[in-house]
Amino acid sequence: MRYLKALILILIVSFSTVSCFEDNDDNLISASQINDFVWKGMNTFYLYKDDVPDLANDRFPSNDDYATYLNGFNSPFDLFESLIHQRETVDRFSWIVDDYIALEQLFSGIITSNGMEFGIFGFSPTDTNRYGYVRYVLPNTSAASQGVKRGDIFYAINGTQLTSDNWRSLTSTDNYTINIGSYEDSGTPETTDDFVTNTSETVTLSKTQYTENPILTNKVIDVGGIKVAYLMYNGFTGTDQFNAELNDTFGAFKSANATELVLDLRYNPGGSVNTAILLSSMITGQFTGDIFSTEQWNSEFQQAFEDENPEFLISRFVNNNDGAALNSLNLSRVFILTTRSSASASELVINSLSPYINVVQIGTSTTGKYQASRTLYDSPNFSRSGANPSHTYAMQPLIFKSLNVNGATDYFNGLFPEPNNILAESIRNLGVLGDVNEPLLARAISIIDGTGKSSSPASSKSENNIKITGSSKDLIPFSNEMYIDKDIPDDLIKRVLFE
Known part of the structure; x- marks a missing residue:
């Protein structure tokens, strides 16, 4: 019931015996406090709320039941993921972060980049080896100064062959060296006999904070x-x-x-x-x-x-x-x-x-x-203003x-x-x-x-046998978000919250 949820929001975090952990701002905070924020935000805004039984308004008969539920999750990430409706087929795009400062920078176009935007491909579904190809190069970056250009091929990072399992970790570091390859088509119109040959050429790249002009x-x-x-x-x-x-x-x-x-x-x-x-x-x-x-x-x-x-x-x-x-x-x-x-x-x-x-x-x-999302902060109306200073968790759930x-x-x-x-x-x-x-x-x-x-x-x-299996954008959280810029009236949020 709504009146029960209102009481929960006011009282539950004060009287529950819960574990504590350190957020990234080094302040000890109750795990249940953040879990409460996660549940109430999803209960209020989540597009697929009606399809998630644990988000029902009458899910908890009492405050004690709600407290027990919150304390059953080791982290806000676990709780959030448990509330997602059909992650693989319907909601592929809702996320939670423990550092909303980085999220805000991302939405402003501020990223950490070496300037090489790339795709990842493989030659066969049964072959785990992967290869990178440069899609474009951002100006005034490490890649631009090193002469990296669209169409360049690389097969390894720091001498380690790219695979379906390691390419993300290898390209996530701030500094790395790409091993340049050469695409070979065997002189035939088919691609079943295409391959990449290794060369001795390398290029060392460094990431810095960068604001990308779209x-x-x-x-x-x-x-x-x-x-x-x-x-x-x-x-x-x-x-x-x-x-x-x-x-x-x-x-x-x-x-x-x-x-x-x-x-x-x-x-x-x-x-x-x-x-x-x-x-x-x-x-x-x-x-x-x-x-x-x-x-x-x-x-x-x-x-x-x-x-x-x-x-x-x-x-x-x-x-x-x-x-x-x-x-x-x-x-x-x-x-x-x-x-x-x-x-x-x-x-x-x-x-x-x-x-x-x-x-x-x-x-x-x-x-x-x-679907579009909205950043939800731990504040009375889920806006940035008045956000709980004890932690920097925020959610980006689908809302419409x-x-x-x-x-x-x-x-x-x-x-x-x-x-x-x-x-x-x-x-x-x-x-x-x-x-x-x-x-x-x-x-x-x-x-x-x-x-x-x-x-x-x-x-x-x-x-047909060449498959694009990833890109540098995959390394940036929320890179494919569609988010709204308009404010939802506080009185309407209160109506949904307490009705």
């Missing part, structure tokens, strides 16, 4: 007199600075009279919903005030919003960013380049624009993340799923290009990002100029 490359290309804007956008970071830079970039596109746009989201894991709305509004401009997307929360929040503030559930196209007019292109068509690494807010842009304009998706299917104006959602297997636009990146022919001959961009240009020219023969070679 705009990696932007330009305007002249295609037979048609001005085609190209933007490689690698994260919906959501800061005021980067949102302003995005608007400035579209201002440059507009000044150049661009009438087509190729938006490269192939490595973009997502981020801020607000930035997704801004980007989509810059692409269009003719739909200001129309529904961009809607939200579906757990049953209690959904009902509360529908009763008191149904507009809160709706995101609309906008024409300004905090009062600054958007530089919108008013396009009726956009080309979006994707891979399996395109997730969350990237998919939100595709799904939400599709009912309004022609979205030509080129590449491969996306990740399949249609997004739907476009037509109600489309639940794209668990990802969003797919039309069959004639399915084009996987070829490790042997990655091309230069932003170059007209790069295979995915070349496919978009071929549609724009009407030639129907496909990618180069090398990139169309079958690579």
Whole structure:
């Protein structure tokens, strides 16, 4: 019952006999205190609350029963994981951290990086050996200064062969040396006889704190007199600075009279919903005030919003960013380049624009993340303000799923290009990002100029036996989050909490 939960929140941590442990700020704190925060946060906000019996409002007959339950878990991580609904098939994206400072830095684009963004691949399902290939290099980093470039292959770290079990640990250290390899195709069009040969070349890389600008490359290309804007956008970071830079970039596109746009989201894991709305509004401009997307929360929040503030559930196209007019292109068509690494807010842009304009998706299917999360802190209203100073635990649970104006959602297997636009990146022919001959961009240009020219023969070679099994983004917690930037009214939180 709700009245019982209210008493729990006020009293339980004061009167329970519980174990203590050290948080990362070296303060002793009751394990049950943090467990109480975990349970009440999930009970209040979790999207799949109705599917988790232990989150039911009437789960505990008394405070003693609740205290016993909390004390049955050795750590907040164990409790949190026990409350996740179908981790492998439904909720792949909810997390808890013991250092929300690092989480906040991540959402601001601050990471620790050597500048080498890479993918991991293998040649056979039965072969545990793995190899790395460089996807792109961040400017002003160790990798950039060492001359690492897109398409480079490495087979080992510090002389140790990469495998399916060790590549994460080997590449997680702050300093390491990559052993460069050479991709060999045996002179045949098949990939079943491809392999990587070892060389004596090495490159030593060092990680430092780095703020990644999500705009990696932007330009305007002249295609037979048609001005085609190209933007490689690698994260919906959501800061005021980067949102302003995005608007400035579209201002440059507009000044150049661009009438087509190729938006490269192939490595973009997502981020801020607000930035997704801004980007989509810059692409269009003719739909200001129309529904961009809607939200579906757990049953209690959904009902509360529908009763008191149904507009809160709706995101609309906008024409300004905090009062600054958007530089919108008013396009009726956009080309979006994707891979399996395109997730969350990237998919939100595709799904939400599709009912309004022609979205030509080129590449491969996306990740399949249609749910959004919110950072919950241990405070009375779960916001950053008033957070418990005794620890730095925070949660990032899924709190709603997004739907476009037509109600489309639940794209668990990802969003797919039309069959004639399915084009996987070829490790042997990655091309230069932003170059007209790069295979995915070349496919978009071929549609724009009407030639129907496909990618180069090398990139169309079958690579069915080559599997991409990971990337450097996997080393960054929450890299594929889609999170909201708007505040939930305190009175509505209280209604859900105590009703």
